[in-house]
Amino acid sequence: xxxxxxxxxxxSGSIAAYKSAILVRLLVKAGAEVKVVxxxxxxxxxxxxxxxxxxxxxxxxxxxxxxxxxxxxMMGRWADAMLVAPASANTLAKMANGxxxxxxxxxxxxxxxxxxxxxxxxxxxxxxRQRARMWRSY
Numbered sequence: 158x159x160x161x162x163x164x165x166x167x168x169s170g171s172i173a174a175y176k177s178a179i180l181v182r183l184l185v186k187a188g189a190e191v192k193v194v195x196x197x198x199x200x201x202x203x204x205x206x207x208x209x210x211x212x213x214x215x216x217x218x219x220x221x222x223x224x225x226x227x228x229x230x231m232m233g234r235w236a237d238a239m240l241v242a243p244a245s246a247n248t249l250a251k252m253a254n255g256x257x258x259x260x261x262x263x264x265x266x267x268x269x270x271x272x273x274x275x276x277x278x279x280x281x282x283x284x285x286r287q288r289a290r291m292w293r294s295y
Contacts, residue, residue: 158187161188162189163189164189165232166240167241168194192235239265239271
C-alpha cells in the first residue's frame with residue numbers, strides 16, 4: 158500500500174515527538190520514501206540525527222541555515238501525502254490561522270498533497286475543542 162509512496166512527516170514540539178522515530182521506521186519498512194521536517198521545539202524532544210538516520214534523508218529544521226536555504230515549496234510538491242504527527246495545539250492553531258514562522262508551517266502552506274494531522278493531546282480544553290471543530294468544518 159505504501160510501496161513507492163513519498164511521505165513527508167512533520168514533527169512538532171511535544172512529548173509525543175519521540176514516537177515519530179517509530180513512525181518513520183514503520184513507513185520505511187512499508188516501502189515508503191520518507192522525508193521529515195521539524196519545528197525548532199520538536200528538536201528538544203527528538204534529535205534530527207535520529208530521524209535522518211531512520212529515514213535515510215536529511216531532516217529539515219529551519220527555512221535557512223547559514224548560507225543554505227530549505228526549499229519549502231519543493232518539499233511540499235515532492236510528497237504524495239503529508240502527515241503531521243504529533244500536531245501540537247500550538248502548531249494546529251498556527252495552521253488554522255495561516256501563520257508561518259517555521260519550516261514545518263511553510264511546507265504545510267505550500268503542500269500540494271493531502272495533509273493528515275494527528276493531534277498529541279487526548280483531553281482537550283474548550284479553546285482546543287473549538288479549533289478541532291473549526292478543522293472539521295474545512
